Amino acid sequence: MDEKLLKPYDPKETEDKIYKLWEESGFFNPDVCVKKGITKPDAETFTLIMPPTNANGSLHAGHGLVMAIEDIMVRYKRMQGFKTLWLPGLDHAGFETQIVYEKQLEKEGRTRFEIESKKLYKEILDFTLKNSKNIKSQIKKMGASCDWSREKFTLDDNIVKTVYQTFKRMYDDNLIYRGNRIVSWCSKHQTSFSDLEIKDEERIDSLYYLKYGPFVIATSRPETKFGDKYVVMHPDDKRYKDYTHGQKIELEWINGPTTATIIKDNSIDMEFGTGVMTITPWHDATDFEIAERHKLDKEQIIDEFGKLLPIAGEFTGQHIKKARTLIIEKLQKKGLIEKIDENYKHVIRTCYKCGTTIEPQIKNQWFVKMKPLAEQALEKINNKKIEYIPEHYQKITVHWLENIIDWNISRQIVWGIPIPAKICNKCENGMVDIENIISKCEKCGGDVRTDSDTFDTWFSSGQWPFATLGYPDNNDFKTFYPTNVMETAGEIIFFWVSRMIMLGLYITGEIPFKTVYLHGLVLDAKGQKMSKSKGNVIDPLILTEKFGTDAFRIGMIIGNTPGTSLALSEDKIRGYKNFANKIWNATRFVLENTKNFTPPETPNYDEEDKKSDEELKLLIKEITKEMDEYKFYIVAEKLYHYFWHTFADVIIERSKVKILKNQNADSAKILLNTQLTTLLKLLHPFIPFVTEEIWSIIKKDTKEKNDLLMVAKWPA
C-alpha cells in the first residue's frame, strides 16, 4: 500500500508535480506522441486553437471555463488515439490592454497623451510580457494540456508578417480601401471603433422641434445644427410638393441668416416628425449617406474632444454637453422653437468601455469591404459546413453577415500592430507598403508619412487559426488545418468567430474550423454578472487553491449546457472536492482488497458482477457518443453518479462482503480492478490531476503498463 493513500488526497501537494510530469513527458506535443508510438503516424488529427488569452491581467472565471472545456476535448481525443494539437497563445489585445494600462497610468498621475508613442509602446510591451508569464502559469494551474512548444503571441514576427501579407492581398484584391468615411469616435479614448465596439443605451431626452424657415424639423441634438444648410424631404411627400429639388431658400438660423437648399431623397421617413429634416453629414451616418448620394458639402461642427468649432460662432470652444442648454436658450429667445417633447425615448450609441456618447466623425481610415467576404462565409454556413453548438448561433451569425457593413480597421492607439502604409502629406492618399519602400505619393508625387494608426486587434486575431499554424508553407498548416473546433465565448461570435470564418475562407480557401462551440457567461452565485465594482468577482485561482483544480473543473462543467450562463459558487466547487476524496478512498479500498491478486486473462464473473460489468460497458458506449456530441455536462454528471452511487455505494460494499466471506471473492476482485481502472480513464479528461496521481500509484499493482494515464487508451 502506498503511504500517500493513507492520508486524504492533497491537491496542493499533487498538482504541480503532476503537471511537471506531463510536460516532461512531451505528450502535449502530437509529434512526440507519434515518435513514442502512442499515436499512429497516420492517425486522424484533432486540432483546437486556444482563444489567445489577453495578456493584460489575471485569469478570470471565464478563462477557467475555457480551459476546462477545451482540456476535456483534447484529453479525450488524445486518449482516443487522435493526433491531437491544442495550440496555446496570448493576445496583445490592442485597445483592451491599452485601457488597462491607462488606468495604471492614471493612478500614477500620468496620461498616455503626454507620453511619446515609442516610449508608451515599450512600456505597454513590458507590462504585457510581465503579465504573459503570470497568465501562462495560471493556464498551467488549470491543467491545460496544450502544446507549449507551439505557443504563439499576436505580436510574434511571423504572425505580424502573415497579417501584413493578408492586408496587402486584400488591398490588391480591392477588398481594402482608404476612405473618408464616417466612423464611430470616442472623445475620451481618442480613437475610432468598428460598429461592434459600440454599446446601445436607451435614454429619455428632449426632442426639439425647431423652426427652419417655413419648415419644422425635429432634433435631439441641437448642438450639431450650426452648419445645417440642406433640408431634406421625400419626393412623394404631398405636403412639400411645391418645393423642388435644388431650390434655395433664405432663412434665419441660430447664428444669423443662412441659405438652405432643398434636397429630395427617398430615404426620408414621411411618418417621422414633420417628414422634413436638415442634415449634419459630418456627425451622422444616415446624413452622411444622403450627402454622398447628392454630393453635398460636409462640414465638421464638433472636434475630436467634443468641443464646438468656429462654425458655432459665439459657442466656439464649448463642450457639446454644456452648450446644448445655452443653444436652446438662444433659439427660444429668437422664437425658433416650436415645441419641446421632453419624453423622447431613443437609443444612444456609447463607447463600450467608458460609456461616452459616440460622436460620429468623418475620418480618413482603412476599411474592409465586408460584403464579398460575408457572401463566401454565408455560403458555407447555410450549407452546414460549420456546425454551431448551440444551434441558434448559426441563425444570429447569418443575420449579422447578411446585414454587414464595412469594417473600419484603423485605431488611433499605439498598442497594436502598426498599419504598414504611407499617407501622402499633400493629397492624403493612402498606400499599402509592407516592405517599407514607398517614399513619394503614387498619385501626386508629394511627400509621404508613415501611417501612425494600428490595426483593430480583431484584424490580427481574425487570422489566428491559419496564422498560428504557419500558413501557407509550414507543415503544421498542412497537417492541422482546417482545425476541428473553435471553442470560445458566445459574446464574441461577431467580433471574432465570424471574422475568422471570413478571413480564413478568403486566405486559405477553406473554413478555419468545422465546429463552433460557444459557452455562456460565468456569473456569481446569484446569477449576476461579475464586476470589480460590485465586488462579486470569483477568482478561479483562489478556488483551485482551496479545493483543487479537479474540483473546480468538474464543478464548472456539471450543469453547464453550451451557450447558457453558469452561476458559480464556492459551495458548488467545495462539493466536488469531496468527489476527489471519494475516488481516493475507493482506490485505497480496492488496493487493500486486491493485494497480491493477479487477475486471470479472461474474467470469470459471477452473475451480479457480470451484470455490473455490462452496465459499465453500456455506460462507456453512451458517454463516448455524448463526448462526440460535446455534451460534457451530461458525461461529467453520469460519471460522477456512477462512481459515487454504483461503484462506491453498491459494488464496493457488495465486494467487501464477498471478500470477507471468501464467496466469489475472485469475481469481486476482478470487478473492482476493472471498474476502477476504467473509471479513472473515463474521468481523466474531467479531473486529470487526481486520476493521474492514482494511476501512478496503482499501475504498479495492475496489468496496466502505460506510463501516464493521459495517454492511456480510452475504453472501448
Ligand SMILES: [Zn+2]
Ligand atoms: Zn471610450
Ligand SMILES: [Zn+2]
Ligand atoms: Zn498625394
